[in-house]
Amino acid sequence: MTTDFKRRQITGRGIPVTGNDIDTDRIIPARFLKAVVFEGLGEHAFEDARKQNPEHPFNSPAYRGASVLVVGQNFGCGSSREHAPQALMRWGIRAIVGGSFGEIFAGNCVMLGMPCLRASQQDIEWLQREIGRSPQASITVDVEKQEVRLGDRVIKASMPDGPRNQLVNGTWDSTSVLLEAGAAIEATAGRLPYVKGF
Amino acid sequence: MARTLLDKVWEAHTVRTLPSGQTQLLIGLHLIHEVTTPQAFQMLKELKLKVRMPERTFGTLDHIIPTADQSRPYADPEAEEMAQHMYRNMKDFNLQLFDMSTGKQGIVHVIGPELGLTQPGMTIACGDSHTSTHGAVGAIAFGIGTTQVRDVLATQCLAMAKPKLRQVRVEGSLARGVYAKDVILWIINQLGVKGGVGYAYEYAGPVIERMTMEERLTVCNMSIEGGARCGYVNPDQTTIDYLRGKPYAPSGDAFERATRWWLGGVATEPGASFDDVKRIDGARIEPVVTWGINPEMSVGVSQSIPSPEAQPEAERPTFREALAHMGFQAGQPIKGAKIDVAFVGSCTNGRLSDLRIAAEIARKGKVAKHVRALIVPGSQQVAKAAEAEGLHEIFQAAGFQWRKAGCSMCLGMNDDKLRGREMSASSSNRNFIGRQGSPTGRTLLMSPAMVAAAAIAGEVADVREILR
Numbered sequence: 001m002t003t004d005f006k007r008r009q010i011t012g013r014g015i016p017v018t019g020n021d022i023d024t025d026r027i028i029p030a031r032f033l034k035a036v037v038f039e040g041l042g043e044h045a046f047e048d049a050r051k052q053n054p055e056h057p058f059n060s061p062a063y064r065g066a067s068v069l070v071v072g073q074n075f076g077c078g079s080s081r082e083h084a085p086q087a088l089m090r091w092g093i094r095a096i097v098g099g100s101f102g103e104i105f106a107g108n109c110v111m112l113g114m115p116c117l118r119a120s121q122q123d124i125e126w127l128q129r130e131i132g133r134s135p136q137a138s139i140t141v142d143v144e145k146q147e148v149r150l151g152d153r154v155i156k157a158s159m160p161d162g163p164r165n166q167l168v169n170g171t172w173d174s175t176s177v178l179l180e181a182g183a184a185i186e187a188t189a190g191r192l193p194y195v196k197g198f
Numbered sequence: 199m200a201r202t203l204l205d206k207v208w209e210a211h212t213v214r215t216l217p218s219g220q221t222q223l224l225i226g227l228h229l230i231h232e233v234t235t236p237q238a239f240q241m242l243k244e245l246k247l248k249v250r251m252p253e254r255t256f257g258t259l260d261h262i263i264p265t266a267d268q269s270r271p272y273a274d275p276e277a278e279e280m281a282q283h284m285y286r287n288m289k290d291f292n293l294q295l296f297d298m299s300t301g302k303q304g305i306v307h308v309i310g311p312e313l314g315l316t317q318p319g320m321t322i323a324c325g326d327s328h329t330s331t332h333g334a335v336g337a338i339a340f341g342i343g344t345t346q347v348r349d350v351l352a353t354q355c356l357a358m359a360k361p362k363l364r365q366v367r368v369e370g371s372l373a374r375g376v377y378a379k380d381v382i383l384w385i386i387n388q389l390g391v392k393g394g395v396g397y398a399y400e401y402a403g404p405v406i407e408r409m410t411m412e413e414r415l416t417v418c419n420m421s422i423e424g425g426a427r428c429g430y431v432n433p434d435q436t437t438i439d440y441l442r443g444k445p446y447a448p449s450g451d452a453f454e455r456a457t458r459w460w461l462g463g464v465a466t467e468p469g470a471s472f473d474d475v476k477r478i479d480g481a482r483i484e485p486v487v488t489w490g491i492n493p494e495m496s497v498g499v500s501q502s503i504p505s506p507e508a509q510p511e512a513e514r515p516t517f518r519e520a521l522a523h524m525g526f527q528a529g530q531p532i533k534g535a536k537i538d539v540a541f542v543g544s545c546t547n548g549r550l551s552d553l554r555i556a557a558e559i560a561r562k563g564k565v566a567k568h569v570r571a572l573i574v575p576g577s578q579q580v581a582k583a584a585e586a587e588g589l590h591e592i593f594q595a596a597g598f599q600w601r602k603a604g605c606s607m608c609l610g611m612n613d614d615k616l617r618g619r620e621m622s623a624s625s626s627n628r629n630f631i632g633r634q635g636s637p638t639g640r641t642l643l644m645s646p647a648m649v650a651a652a653a654i655a656g657e658v659a660d661v662r663e664i665l666r
Contacts, residue, residue, distance in 0.1 A: 020516045021391055021492045025630040029637065030609045034262060034276040036236035036283050048637035073512070074392040077425065077492070078630060079609075080327040081234065082343030100395055103427050104327055108343035121512060162220035162359045171218060175245065178353035181213050181222055185250065185354055188213045188224045193459050194317055195226065195254075198452040 005170030007113055009142045010095040012067030013135060014150075015057050016128035017046075022071065023078035024105060028087045030079075041083055042090030058091070062135040070127045071098035076105025076116075085109045095141040097148055097157055099124050110163040113172050115143045117157035123148075127155065144168050200467035203319075203432055204363050204398055207338045207464065211321045213355055220357045226320040227254055227337075228350045229306050230293075232284040233261040233611070234325030238347040239287040249291045250354040256315060257288050258296045260305045261611045265574050265601035268298060277612065291351075304577020304603045307331040307545035311415060312579055314444025317456075318433035319464035323350050328545045328627065330421040333430030334414035335437055336464055338398070340428055361427045362396055362473040367403035370480040375662035377555065378413035379547055379625065379645035381405065382420045383486035383496050385478055391494040394426030397473070400466065401431050405480040411440035412551040419546045420627050423493040432465040485661055487532045488629045488643040490520035495629075499648070499660045502531045523631055524640050525619070533658050535642065538620040540571040540598075540653035541634075542646045544608040547625035548576025550583050552646040556625075557589045559650035562664055565597030566656030572614060573598050574606040598653065610635020623652035 032044050050056045057063050069088065075098045076084060085108045088096075096109065096116045106116045119127070130150055131137065140149040141157070143164060148155040166172040189195045213222040228251075235257075242249070249255055262277040272278040288295040296302040296309060303309070307328050310316040318336030322329060327341035342356065349356060366385055386393075399421050406414065414431045421429030431437075438457050441447045448456045484498035495517075497503065505528035506517035521528060526535070542548075542556045553575060565571045573593050575581035581603055584590060590600040607614040608626035615635025616622055622634055622641050629641040642658065651661040 018515070019519065020513065023492070023628075023630045025609075025628070025633050029632050030611050030635070033233050034274075034280060034611060036280060037240070038237055048632050052637065074395070074425065077391060078327065078422075078628060080325060080329075080341040080343055082237075082325075082345060085343075100392060102425070103395060104341050104343065104422075108345065111343060111345035160359060162216075162218045162357070165218035166220075166357070169217070171216075174357045175247075175349050175352050177216060178222055178349055178355045178357060181353070181355070184213050185224065188211065189226075189251070189354070192210060192224075192226060192319075193456070193463075194320060198448045198455040198459070 005113065005173060007115055007167040008144045009140055010067065011138060011140045012094060013065060013137065014068045014070055014127065014131035014139045015063040015066035016070045016131045017057055018072060018128055020073040021077055022075050024076055024081050024084035025078055027076065027084040028081065033081060033083055038083065038086040041087040045087040045091045065092065067092055067094040068139045068141055069093045069096045070124060070131060071096060072124065073099035075101050077102035080104040082108045085112055085114060089114055097127065097141060110166060110172050111174065113167065115141065115159060115167050117141060117146065117148065117159045119148065119155055119157040123155045200470040202363055202400065202466040202470045203336060203430060203464055204338060207319055207321060208360050216357055218357070220359050222355050223321060223358050224355055225323045225350050227315060227322045229310055229322065229324040230255065230257040230347065231261055231306050231326065232259050232280045234344050235287065235347055236280065236283045238344050238351060239291070241348045242351055247352045249293060249351050252292050254354065255293050255351070256296065257284065257293055258303055258306050258309055259284060261605045263604045264612050265604045265606050265614060268602055301578050304580065305545045305548060305605055307419065308548055308576035308580065311335060312577060314441055314447030317441065317447065318437060318460040323356060327422045328419050330428045331415050331419040331545055333418040333421065333428055334411060335441070336430055336433035336460065338428055338430060341422060361398040363400060364397045364474040364476060365400045365402055365472045366476050366478065368401070368405035368478045368480045369403050370405065372405060372480050372483060375485055375647065375665050376483050377645040377647060378409060378416040380483050380486045381480070382417045383488065383493065383643065384483045386420065386424045386493050387486065387496045388478060389424055389476060391423060391492050392425045394421065394424040397426050399424070399426040399429035400472070401429060406431055407434065410551065411436055412549045415549065416546055420493065423627055433460040485645060485648050487648065487658055489524060489526055489532050491523055491629060491631050493627070493629060493643060495520055497532050499533055499658065502529050505529060533660060535658045536621065537569060537623045537642065537652050537657060539616060539622040540569055540649050541607045541622055541624040541626065542649050543572065543574030543576065543606050544626040545576065546627045547646045548574060548580065550580050552625065553580065553584045553589050556646040556650040557592045559647055559661065559664060560592050560596040560598060563596065563654035565653045569653050569656055571598040571653040572601055572607060574601045575603050577603045607634055609633060623649045623658065625649045
């Protein structure tokens, strides 16, 4: 693994998307899944929400170039479509801080090297307010130390050990890691009654 | 110590513990469809990798296929391109595809159990969140993203952390007119759409034990809507009876040996402990209807839409957004809400028993003049069985359209979409904004019986009054 894969910390400007239970249909509507490649999804992130709400942060020039998305509870719930994190990543997002996440979504983010960290409701609200006040401010998401830094304030932000280790150590590109098990894969399968035959 | 099904299945499929601390988990059955796989196959080709266990991988076409005219090429060029990619990838990697010509095509979560591919004690993965459905037969089944599909294709494994386990017990018995769909909608109402995050759900208790397999499939299907990573029911005699004679289930003496393993080696042992136990009183459940923009926002059909002020402060903005999107007022009864579209189908409620219940109601009236009503069977086999019973004629005589198998209006990736702000009574699983194909469309989730009743009344109705 080259150091390029390590995601110890991400620094950039923030963008707040408020509200709870924002599902992956909202992040990328199903009609954009009718493509055999992920390229070009970035411009369609939150497409319908943006059309319906001109004030949507993804419409605002102030947040153009932001890379740290700050969201509420249960962000990314619903459909398993990887197109949702792909769209966010291709828009420019590199890390997400939120109250909580849909689990398939969070897992998909890890597969793309994009950490999702959980923070308290109070801290999320503070971060969103602060970013709204000064969109140019630099935020650091420290995956290794499990904290988010903005100005002189340090916020506790957590993520489960497994995916955090994958990101920090640069082993989130899991195919090569899983292939290392070699013949142990077939050996495990061979012990299963339904594989070897009843 | 007594062990749970989750403990046993997890241990049996553990290849090793990864340096990250996660488990390298073997996946016993990989189900694939046309929408979430083309990029995975492309990555596989770029990495010059083969499919590790092609005999454990099965595909179908469900999300994008039209349900009216299925002649090729499809009218929608994007759908045609996706289908062509699927055919090419299945051929290039030598994988079995259940397409229309096989008579076995259908929604991936309908055909897996129907063909007996889905069996107790398996780990199952599919690039679709409703993979949790397969837990009904006693499997641990995960919805995954496309890059994880690549992992399963290439290695037959996933890197995963074992979830905590919550037993959800549905006690007592259900009243007439209350179905499996109402049970799972009510569980989600009570435990919340975030309530299951970090957990697998084991559904148990007398109501679940008495359910048919098709009813259990409906319950497990919506585990993901409750935030749970997966959901399952322990295998029992109902499971055995369901699987006997299925084309991909073991047969003869092998079936008897399999039965002993499913009941003795897979099911949760008496006295096993759980990280959490929740109890739901089945007798208190009435037909449930969602009124908002996530599946937790629901009420019993006799109740009124709740007020944002009655919610915790952090939830109020989402509540207000839901009322605004739906065009509802707090305090308004859900019964009588006018509908434009009725949809019976999807991996939640597109099985034969669902169609039979809807037909029982359809027999009692005609679809209201202003309502467009669709019946979409979950698979070709479901369609065939329904037609053999004459259900299609009952539906057509009542003014419902009888369609071909597919995901259809559950997510509107084909031509079956809401238009504008249409209000849909739907037997599907998600009422998210824009879910049924129109960015401003509105969805009321309910049981197939309630959808049929709403189609006839032209508004949300109480199916218990029709059955009385």
